[in-house]
Amino acid sequence: MPRNFDYADAEPRLYAWWERKGWFKPEVAGSNAEPFVVSMPPPNVTGSLHLGHALFGALEDLMVRYERMRGKAALWLPGTDHAGIATQLQVENMLREEGSSREEVGYEEFLHRTWQWKEEHGGTITRQLRRLGASCDWDRERFTLDDGLSTAVTQAFLTLWEQGLIYRGPRLVNWSPGLQTAVSDLEVESTEEEATLYYFKYPLGDGGHIPVATTRPETILGDTALAVNPADARYAGSIGKSAFVPILRREIPVIGDDSVDMAFGTGALKVTPAHDFNDYEIGQRHKLALVNVLNKDASMNANAGKYAGMDRYDCRDRLWRDMEAAGLAIKTEAYTTRIPRSQRGGEVVEPMMSTQWYVRIQPLAEKAMAAVRRGDIKIVPERYEKVYFHWLENIQDWCISRQLWWGHRIPAWYRDKDGDPEGEIHVGRNPPLGGGWVMEEDVLDTWFSSGLWPFSTLGWPSESGDLERYYPTQVMETGHDILFFWVARMIMMGLWFTDKPPFHTVYLHGLVRDRHGKKFSKSLGNVIDPLTIVDKLGADPLRFTLITSGTPGNDVNLDERRVDHTFRFINKVWQITSFINMNLEGDLELGLPPVEELDLPARWILSRLHRLIANVQHLFDIYQFGEAGSQILAFMWDEFAPYYLEISKHFMYSGTEDEKIATQRVLVAVQDSCLRMLHPFMPFMTEEAWRYIPHDGEALIIADWPNANTTLIDDEIEARMNLLLELVRELRNTRGEYKVDPGKRIKALAKAGAAAKDMAAHDYVFRRLCNVEELQLLAAEDPTPTNAASIVVSDVTLYLPLEGMLDIEAERGRLEGEASRLTQQIAKTQKMLGNDNFLSKAPEAVVQRERDRLADLESAHKQVTERLSSLPR
Template sequence: PEGEIYVGRTPPKGDGWTPEEDVLDTWFSSGLWPFSTLGWPEETPDYARFYPTQVMETGHDILFFWVARMIMMGMWFTDTPPFDTVYLHGLVRDKNGRKFSKSLGNVIDPLLLIDQYGADPLRFTLLTSGTPGNDVNLDEAKVEYTYKFVNKIWNITKLVNMNLDEDLPSGIPHQSELDLPARWIVSRTQKLIKNVQYLFDAYQYGEAGNQILSFMWDEFAPWYLEIAKHPLYNGTPEEKERAQRVMVYVLDTCLRLLHPYMPFMTEAAWRYIPHEEEALIVAKWPEANEALIDEAAESEMEIFATLVRDIRNIRTDYKVDPGKRIAALIAPGSRQKALEDYGYIFGRLCNVPEVTILSNGATAPENAASTVVDDITLYLPLEGMLDIEAECARLTKETEKLNDRIGGIAKKLANEGFVSKAPEAVVQRERDNLDQLQTELKQLNERLESLCK
């Protein structure tokens, strides 16, 4: 009927109706997205704060469909372009770099991945798997790895939360009040903030995310949090409070940096530590404090870290149970006070609770494995650490096996027919194997000589 308008899910009854011919597709409403979501046409606080934005990130395949329309709509309705930079990511492909295709049977349903691992692990994986100019090869194993990282963050948050006292002062103590491990982790945190900001400014979002992961997984959790258990459980009330404040500061900073990658998990975890802002999504972005960068503390901690790694390697070489407590003797060189103050680090990180500081120039103990770091010499007495007679028998058996393998390869390489007829790559592989086995044999003989003389 003339003059009537009908809107519905089913066709109207009767005759004479004409379907609307000017239909706006989904890209029309999408083109309004930069400002319509912020309360436009009203002058809302969100509109004033967030429009225009700086960077628009999308795929090159919808430049015309979406990006161009957003720019045109923004210019028409607000006289302002909605963003100044368009960042184009690569297309998502399968783990072998092939396009997703039903015929290939390689299509990955993101909803299934989200059901299994969560939205944040998938989001982080996509953001960190690509490099500028390249497509993203999506491998479910990477999503699973990120899922484990999320669990790690939850465990870190739980550890920090369960060790906090009520009414904890905000912020970190003055640098002069911090112990060496705290100065180290605070300094490393400032460098992380600087690196992430630099990478963000350079649109290297994947590398920035990987650096946050590496910091939390390789430095904060296994080193500082383990070391901090000493002041938390054995320190004075003042030492305990300082450790708590440093833990909260570092975790808070990491969650803020991670929030663009993992908005749901970081928002939830952030509520378990003291904070002042209403929500993480509107919390202040971290800024590095150059005054807190402490190169001396980082150098000193690197010495402790090297000693810890060397102790772990010695334990592994001698097949010492990781749970077995052992003792250490240390000729301190120029670092006697640091070793006296922080010798507990060896107890926390490599199960060496008993550390004896020797006088410089003291005679080296017999039957001891040793390592030298800078001007420090550390000895691990083997008596009590392992059954020397059994270890000598094991080493002797290992050398016999190595000699047999070396003899077999040497005989093969002495055969002119093999060397002349076999592919060069095969011959070179045998030579490399021989070099490797000879190096291992030399190391075994040195240990046999020092232990079983």
């Protein structure tokens, strides 16, 4: 067995082997196996792996490998998303670098170039996921623009249309001037920014004026009313009068509306229904005209009069100067307000009138809420259910059309009628017979196709074998940042089209941040490339660290020091395997010898192991994977390796043949279970290590998940062994305090009550673990050794004759400290046990534990004080 785990060699070799063997495919479990299906959240096809991908990769692979080992037909279905805007932007950037543009090359050529780009870069992310060890069924890989998925998208669209749930019409939308497309509410991010609030006079027809404030003066040109609160004594008298749009001198009414905030600005509101969502509402209520003053590129249009053709911000400055000149300007002041920006380009989004396609989402949302309310779908962590409900309760119709070229084209056709090129509309896969029909140029929001992902990838709408066998899926694991974008829409669309919840559990993870909780950003220079870590340390350390660094729903602060630590843990597990491997000879019977034949340390480690297995099982059941991983690590590093392995050497080197074999079987059994449990966390090292211990089966990836054998969990055994180990730790500690050369073998004497038998029978524990040459048991009536340091644990006193080294004063100090610590604890415990409420209300087991503890403490205290009084003055 190699001295160290060579991940660079093993990772590609093992991955290729697993894949070649077909072990990533659900069919390996047989046709009767219960399915366990996870749809991979499809990354952007042209993206490359970042830590967010690494986190979902680690978590999903963990779940899938775990369920595979539990005998399920585990299917992790991978794929990529065409990511409309993101991909189109990348290709546009490429064209720009060539000195060209999408308009210049034209629609056909642009799509051609984009597909080309996809072919060139599309494999990157999936190759990188493989490096992490992702056990996906790559034969089932899907892409949102595949023929099959496009069919599903069209089907979904047509169904909604036929049900009257899709409509097209002019509405106020969030318009992204740079991208030249509408975007949905979710794609707009508002941030607080420093802006200017402009105060000016709104002239009235009667020669007076009302002062008004705005942050966007250029929209004045599109005002169609002036609104005041009817309860506002200052202005109520003006309701019904006319006002005149500054500079343009267009006549508009002064209206009264309750929604006007009297306390904001001047208390009067200019109403621009075509460029503001609130104003649009007011406009609807008062049947106001809509005056659009912007072109699609956010320059001013003809309605802006002499400002036509100017950029929106140039117009803002110019108009304000003109108003100053006209004596209409009052003042400006600095003002912090929320500026809506495009999630993609970062440019300021303008509310603008535009004709778009919408989904009437209410009926779908109702079903989606009901499913979670009924518990058909559970969200982990649960608190996100509230967030989910809040969003769905206030949901707005979904604008699904995008003015992009890269995406699923909306299956609609137009024909000229009475000079209107869109006079006739037909929705369907194909145009109606007869000429003159032109296909809709808009494409669908990327999330429309993503919303179908759990079933479109399985062949829907065809009721094929995969859909029937693997749908609904089980767990949807993804980031909480796309709960609305994606998860809610999958639930809505899944329920609507398949009448089944697309999954029973949503597991949400957080963002991966740097170790100080900062977002990764190129400008901060704190970006960590997961592949750099994989190159340097292997995939296993990164996976284990990501999983154990956080809890569900919370952000993960990745500390690279933890990755290093995990790397060392992996080495530790390898070394344990290596130790076992080199201490075996010949064929070893698998499984455990009868428990009665086993010694205390063996029964102890088996009890600890099975307790661990039970804990890990429970933690997996409640999706606490991080804690599960940490517990396995703690067991191996703090119990198995330092104690049992060391103790086993006694039997290996000086035991009888039977003892030796029994010990070997225990070692192998424990390590085997640990490797199995660790496999989903760190598949590569565990698979490789497993080959070096006797095992049953072809590969760990398809081995059975361990079951806890509760008959092996034994409190009494653990308590007996704990006493010995506690003595060991105290002995080591005392040796340290007296600066006894660690290599020096010393003698120990013990007065042990009930534990005497265990100590005598397991004196090798002390020889192995704390270099005790000889352990001599004294009878109660024997004189206590003088000139010896003493150690008290429970009812055992150990004496270490340290001829010449013992400092009586130091020893007295040590014992006095010990006595006072014990006194305090005794007092605390007595107080607890003296409380009738505690005795009557606490569970019996807790009370009993305190009683036992008190007995131990009192016994120890008695011995310490005796010892103190026997020290020479």
